[in-house]
Amino acid sequence: MQNKTIISIITLILALFIIGCEKKIFVKATDDSIMGVTPKEVFVIGEQTQIVNLLRNPQADIVIKIQKIKSSCTTERAHSLGSDFDGYILIEVYKNGSLAAKAQMDFKTEPKESDFALVWLELAKKLGWSADYSKHTNQK
Numbered sequence: 001m002q003n004k005t006i007i008s009i010i011t012l013i014l015a016l017f018i019i020g021c022e023k024k025i026f027v028k029a030t031d032d033s034i035m036g037v038t039p040k041e042v043f044v045i046g047e048q049t050q051i052v053n054l055l056r057n058p059q060a061d062i063v064i065k066i067q068k069i070k071s072s073c074t075t076e077r078a079h080s081l082g083s084d085f086d087g088y089i090l091i092e093v094y095k096n097g098s099l100a101a102k103a104q105m106d107f108k109t110e111p112k113e114s115d116f117a118l119v120w121l122e123l124a125k126k127l128g129w130s131a132d133y134s135k136h137t138n139q140k
Contacts, residue, residue, distance in 0.1 A: 051120045
């Protein structure tokens, strides 16, 4: 009986540790006209642009901007946001020059391509856009 209790406590601690390490992604869409229909073409600018698997056209009316924004503990911005992260990944979608949607996730140290991909996939899911999930996950 005592062994089961110890195993249960260890399992609970491990579960809390794993859940606590989950990265939170904030997603917001402000233009309903982009919801549910994957654009035929987009213009992608910024960092890690390879995570977006949509046809590219610099003349497209949908622009996807991918940024890694660093915060330093010595700036006012870092103090107002808290110092438990080093910056955040920000992906914004513009339609005809106006912000239509965005997603962001904090990071500690340097983010990996997979972190950018997580933010993109969460944004694409919220917008109802098809995305090649298999490239950035183990799904086929």
